Amino acid sequence: MTAVLEIRGVTKAYGERAVLRGIDLEVDEHAAVALIGASGSGKSTLLRCIDLLEEIDDGDVLLDGKVVTDPSVDPVAVRRRLGMVFQAFNLFPHLSALQNVALAPVRGHGVARGEAEERARELLARFGLEGREDEHPERLSGGQQQRVAIARALATRPRALLLDEVTSALDPELVGEVLETIRELKSEGMTMLIATHEMGFAREVADQVCFLHDGLILERGEPERIFTAPERTETQRFLRRLLEAGRL
Amino acid sequence: MVTAVVTSEGWPNVRDTFFSPDDFADAFPDVLDGFWLDVKLFLIVEVAVLALGLVIALARLSRNPALFPLRLLAALFVDVLRGVPTILVVYLIGFGVPALMLSGLPTDPVVLGGIALTLAYSAYVGEVYRAGIESVHPGQRAAALASGLTEGQALRHVVLPQAIRRVAPPLLNDFISLQKDVALVSILGPLEAFRVAQIEAASNFIYTPLVAAALLYLCVTVPLARLLDRWERSRRR
Numbered sequence: 001m002t003a004v005l006e007i008r009g010v011t012k013a014y015g016e017r018a019v020l021r022g023i024d025l026e027v028d029e030h031a032a033v034a035l036i037g038a039s040g041s042g043k044s045t046l047l048r049c050i051d052l053l054e055e056i057d058d059g060d061v062l063l064d065g066k067v068v069t070d071p072s073v074d075p076v077a078v079r080r081r082l083g084m085v086f087q088a089f090n091l092f093p094h095l096s097a098l099q100n101v102a103l104a105p106v107r108g109h110g111v112a113r114g115e116a117e118e119r120a121r122e123l124l125a126r127f128g129l130e131g132r133e134d135e136h137p138e139r140l141s142g143g144q145q146q147r148v149a150i151a152r153a154l155a156t157r158p159r160a161l162l163l164d165e166v167t168s169a170l171d172p173e174l175v176g177e178v179l180e181t182i183r184e185l186k187s188e189g190m191t192m193l194i195a196t197h198e199m200g201f202a203r204e205v206a207d208q209v210c211f212l213h214d215g216l217i218l219e220r221g222e223p224e225r226i227f228t229a230p231e232r233t234e235t236q237r238f239l240r241r242l243l244e245a246g247r248l
Numbered sequence: 249m250v251t252a253v254v255t256s257e258g259w260p261n262v263r264d265t266f267f268s269p270d271d272f273a274d275a276f277p278d279v280l281d282g283f284w285l286d287v288k289l290f291l292i293v294e295v296a297v298l299a300l301g302l303v304i305a306l307a308r309l310s311r312n313p314a315l316f317p318l319r320l321l322a323a324l325f326v327d328v329l330r331g332v333p334t335i336l337v338v339y340l341i342g343f344g345v346p347a348l349m350l351s352g353l354p355t356d357p358v359v360l361g362g363i364a365l366t367l368a369y370s371a372y373v374g375e376v377y378r379a380g381i382e383s384v385h386p387g388q389r390a391a392a393l394a395s396g397l398t399e400g401q402a403l404r405h406v407v408l409p410q411a412i413r414r415v416a417p418p419l420l421n422d423f424i425s426l427q428k429d430v431a432l433v434s435i436l437g438p439l440e441a442f443r444v445a446q447i448e449a450a451s452n453f454i455y456t457p458l459v460a461a462a463l464l465y466l467c468v469t470v471p472l473a474r475l476l477d478r479w480e481r482s483r484r485r
Contacts, residue, residue, distance in 0.1 A: 076393075079393060092406055103405060
């Protein structure tokens, strides 16, 4: 079976600063892979490179076995098959929750407006946002906004979901509702690549955990092993620091 | 201050030449006739400015390396047209273009004046648009692209609506400024309000027609300004 996502030797530098220094990674269908590591370790950049929001310097990204990081591939067609959720939600402030979800299907994918809005309503209802469809983002709590953003990412029926620290900008009491949403998606078999600082959540939901350090995946494995018996000193140090900060 | 003016030595003279009700009544219909030309020209030029200004802003903001000459041209356009007094732009185009005697180019002074104003104001409005577009967080474009929109769709449906909302007050401010500057076309000869008033003033040695023209401009610019205030207030709420 080919993996849904396959990353081969991907490198990326901003000027002199190497952010990704040769990443290899596979995400199988229905699997959830968690990316952990300190801020600046390259987690967000990796996700942005996979969604072709950043150009990679070297290596390949494959979606369903086909290289998508080739200049001949239309990036729009690739992004339509991936969903991305951002740390800062990035909802469109001038549109209602419903319009946020229905915009891409209507404008980008040519879905009829009625059909797209019906599906948007379904998605919003599923994430507990029934009755809030016509609210603009500023009138919603952070947790609600992030759930709208997840609905938006799912509106185009993506093959895989890229989650970029989706709870980092939330007040602590709102983290739970967003994690619950992702837990549900996992139970429905959504393929996901999750950059996260929520170690408890990564341990519970992920099939595999990858520890990023300085642009490299230093260690990977089942969550139980990574969190209880990390092999690399960098991983041990990272987890110990989280423990000391009360975040583990 | 009012007392100082009305008790001044020259006031009776000023009153008779600037504020004569009879002269006002005589001149008003002609000045009003001329004013319609101002209004028409203003409306057409405004639409053209909004379109050309956007084109210039987008040209300056293009990222594609192949479009470098276009970026340079747009920057040059803005520098030159913003740097030259509007009255000179009107002069140069209004008298320069017909002097070329090329067939196919417009010779009507109203059209030429309109083109000159469009070019001058597009430089300003283009910069206003650019500031607006740059003020939209890059995450908005990223989210739009990530959801499967093309660059053009992201611009049209996500970035521009937010950008234009943000710069609407300075845009409207430029509207008001343009509504007044339409009078500059008078130097090319068309009989718009200022020109009509000037002719009447010069032939009868009175200035009341100019006051009539000023009042007509105020009739448009003041309501525009109030509208802008009200709209900004409602937006802040």
